[in-house]
């Protein structure tokens with residue numbers, strides 16, 4: 012039930028509630044059953060004070076998203092305020108310390124499912140321009156907490172903006188594959204100048220109200236407790252002409268001359284071309300801004316609506332909106348986060364091993380204000396580990412991600428040890444030594460006997476079965492995987508691996524630690540390679556097969572980069588080092604012998620003195636200060652590898668299109684993702700999407716590996732893999748899950764339940 016609080020015409024402070032049937036119907040129509048619990052609080056209220064100011068408040072917890080009924084409610088309240096003689100001016104605000112987090116992104120998802128853009132209400136012209144900006148009574152936005160996207164656009168439609176300190180102001184729509192659609196592309200440049208406005212839109216980064224005040228977006232900053240008082244006074248001052256009353260869309264003072272504006276837009280276009288080559292929304296946003304500069308703000312808003320409606324149904328928007336919700340879903344783990352448990356505080360963590368991973372993990376922890384004891388086997392290694400942590404922190408200070416003081420504070424949180432003496436009061440241990448089962452087992456036995464009984468016993472192994480690591484200890488409910496990605500203090504993913512015995516409390520605690528150190532924790536099941544490395548193990552293999560089929564490796568890398576991964580599979584091998592490739596390759600060959608393609612290429616490269624980026628020579632040449640250059644001297648090594656394996660049909664290189672190359676690398680990854688889904692290694696398919704984006708840098712605008720697979724279509728993937736498996740190698744053999752989904756027309760991302768129902 013949606014309640015709208017309306018004003019009593021006889022008593023300005025008395026409110027009563029009526030049920031807004033028409034809005035209720037719209038809302039019920041556009042909502043799924045799961046959203047019903049929030050409905051009672053989706054409300055717009057209006058209270059008219061004895062001062063003649065109508066306070067219109069948006070309430071839609073937790074972020075006051077502009078859901079369809081909220082927008083309808085706003086229109087209704089503004090119309091009423093205009094009608095009423097006792098209302099001289101209006102203040103617009105949001106409930107519970109947040110102005111608004113913008114248009115309701117759930118509506119985008121509904122549009123994506125149905126393709127029906129008529130679900131998007133007319134807000135830009137009907138509400139923001141005609142109702143608010145062109146109102147005959149002044150409107151002041153009282154902004155607190157955040158005004159993002161449509162929220163900021165509403166505020167910019169008002170005639171003045173008063174804000175509390177530290178409020179976040181931004182237009183992040185491009186990060187959802189769309190662009191500002193409530194007039195933001197026109198009003199932001201007019202309020203704070205073209206360059207800054209373009210920068211805010213292209214980067215999607217918010218600014219704080221303090222900066223907004225300096226730039227002219229905010230008219231005054233006031234303490235939160237005085238926000239409404241000052242906003243009311245401001246509104247009254249405007250109504251009585253004591254303060255100017257400006258309509259943002261009509262301003263031109265911050266835009267500069269046409270030629271200056273065009274120069275700025277042209278520079279932005281070049282930047283976008285280089286930085287976001289696959290994304291349509293950035294150039295489109297610049298087109299719309301330019302329209303407003305050339306033909307006026309109103310013309311700009313009209314074009315904005317048109318282009319917005321085109322972008323909202325693009326695959327890019329589908330992918331990015333999917334990832335937005337998928338990232339939020341990872342914090343919901345059945346039987347862990349829904350059973351009333353509370354995470355315990357983790358104040359002190361011991362990290363065993365100060366190598367690249369251990370020191371990176373230690374850095375991440377101290378930056379999250381968690382004390383670290385770093386243990387090594389001798390003082391030389393220990394010093395090296397501490398120095399790496401120092402260098403990590405210094406790097407962040409140098410890049411201005413941390414202040415000097417924050418850097419020093421972080422370093423004061425770490426101490427180095429050579430024995431277990433300081434392990435008696437640790438809340439968690441993260442073992443990060445080399446991938447050696449007996450060594451890890453020994454360490455786990457030692458820490459079990461030394462650490463307190465509540466201590467979490469975590470390992471950073473990237474492949475080894477956790478049951479094996481914890482085999483020799485009693486408290487297997489405390490054993491968990493904390494799989495960080497290198498560099499651990501930078502990469503955002505934390506893969507939390509649970510065994511059947513890991514307790515829900517321990518999983519919850521590690522999730523909380525992950526959040527505290529600003530990682531995205533994805534909880535996965537225990538298997539070789541867990542979710543991410545397991546899914547992506549065919550990535551390198553697929554590249555190797557193509558090499559052996561005679562495809563140019565540098566062409567493969569170029570195509571994969573153009574697809575949107577930061578680098579191709581060969582450059583990635585160079586970067587990771589061949590030692591990793593050999594070790595990981597062995598694990599997978601043991602676990603999945605039926606689908607492992609064995610190539611001698613890495614051994615041949617090592618034999619010829621190459622070790623990738625580590626020694627400056629791999630498939631590429633690495634020289635300080637310049638980009639990696641393809642090295643033609645690898646061609647004879649590749650020829651030798653090809654000769655040894657000899658899989659080219661008729662001894663000739665195969666002829667493949669660019670599209671086929673990308674598919675021959677990535678379809679096997681989707682195929683393995685299917686097995687991961689079938690085995691229940693992840694809670695839901697979208698968790699694997701998040702993990703692929705945050706752990707493997709799979710492009711977020713393609714929605715993650717499973718989402719992308721569904722966009723391409725299970726049928727096409729299955730048919731292609733089947734063809735290649737018959738023609739080239741068993742490596743391509745489609746999994747049973749993929750085959751079933753393709754044959755039954757069920758999306759890969761559909762839950763197992765749905766798929767079995769579909770089969771019946």
Ligand SMILES: C[C@H](O)CC(=O)SCCNC(=O)CCNC(=O)[C@H](O)C(C)(C)COP(=O)(O)OP(=O)(O)OC[C@H]1O[C@@H](n2cnc3c(N)ncnc32)[C@H](O)[C@@H]1OP(=O)(O)O
Pocket residue numbers: 073074076077112113114115116117157159160161162164183184187190191192193195336339340
């Ligand atoms: C036409 C217009 O120009 C188009 C638009 O306005 S598009 C929308 C633009 N706005 C945005 O992109 C903001 C998106 N939201 C965010 O960045 C962050 O949620 C935030 C900074 C507002 C708050 O962050 P935080 O406090 O960490 O909370 P967070 O967990 O992200 O969100 C809380 C809940 O609000 C939901 N939510 C946040 N913003 C939402 C929005 N705009 N629409 C619908 N739901 C939203 C989240 O999905 C989450 O739901 P859940 O609890 O069911 O998982």
